[in-house]
Amino acid sequence: MGTIEQFVLHVRRADTPFYAAIKRFAVRFTHFRIRFPGFWIAAIRAHHWICHIVRVLWMRGCVLLYREPLFRSHCETIGDGLYLELLPILKGTPRIAVGDNVRISGELTIECASGQPAAQIQIGDHVFIGHQVLINVKRRVVIDAHALIAGNCILDDSADSPNPAECGVLHIGRGAWLGRGCLVTGAVRIGEGAIVGAGSVVMSDIPPFAIAAGNPARVVRQMQSTS
């Protein structure tokens, strides 16, 4: 370890009162704050807003000219009103069908084991897919209309079985809602209008209009269908 790193380590640990004094000084130095006049705050706020607008316009331009046509060319069928933020990452060549008014925010990753041309993903109308969702498909993943899939969810129809013949269909029913960070694994059927709590691990079927949560997910409440 070099002398500078050794010195920094001594200061970080505040080994002796000498190093503690240096650390106190360093903390005061890093927390040093300038009292800015009002025009500076106004200027940086304006700069921040302009940067924000430019960034949003740039992103919309990228989506319009590059990402959306590219993703459309990967899909077998795709409806109107698709909202994209980033280009979905495709590994392998699954057959993708997307409905109307689908919203995919942030990075969607679709993984498909190599040499599985029969793998199929079906996304219905008005589906919302959150930030950094991972769909791992070996045979078939079906997401029905109006389903909400929150950020950081993982959908995996294989349950770690290497053979696609053993994999079933992962089905998410109409209007079902997966909370943030859910893991759905295996040939699971999540019923219509069901709600899965945040961070749950779903390994078995969930009946329609049930609220399920936990690891492994259990039904905690049953609702009546209202519509």
Next chain:
Amino acid sequence: MNALVSAPRRWVSVVGALEVFRHYINTVWDRVAIALYREPLFRSQCISVGRNLSLRSLPIVIGQVGIRIGDDVRICGALVIGCAKTCDQPILSLGNNITIGDHVVIHSNREVIIEDGVVLGPNCFVTDSNEHPLDYGRRIAGEPCRLDELRSIRIRRGAVIGRRCTILRGVEIGECAIVLAGSTITATVPPNAIVGGNPAQQIGHVDVGAEPEEDHRGHD
């Protein structure tokens, strides 16, 4: 052979020196950007901010959240503070001496209160609403949560929340409680309890008899 060995060594030392130099330049540039831009900008988005606020990147504030921050608050990385348009003036109140980790998301639609000395680990998610209505028809219609579906969150003094925790609406975490990493907290946590799991259950108790050691070390 000698020349062959010595040339890469010289190259390695040059690369190492460049890397150290780049690191120091980056650090200095970061400090300048924080002092001149990020901190005053974030301060202008808050109602009140105390002394010694420590930032890395600019926290993202979505919507009109009324943010009050105490003294010695450390925000170590990306923080997202958001609200839906349900409540007119949602409140996020941070006390003194709080540490907030990287990639924390706090959704305050009514009230989120974090008291003094709380440590909130990285990748935590705190929300005081259900984010969507539980009712099937209203959810499909894309309606937001109603005001009466919001429940305030309060994290009491000295609680420690581990990495990747999810804190759901209406939760109160007691004084000096410890929440283990990856937990989902759905119910109130009593003071000095150790809870963990999904849903979080009590698995232990903090020994309150032990006095903390006094030493000359300052905090980071």
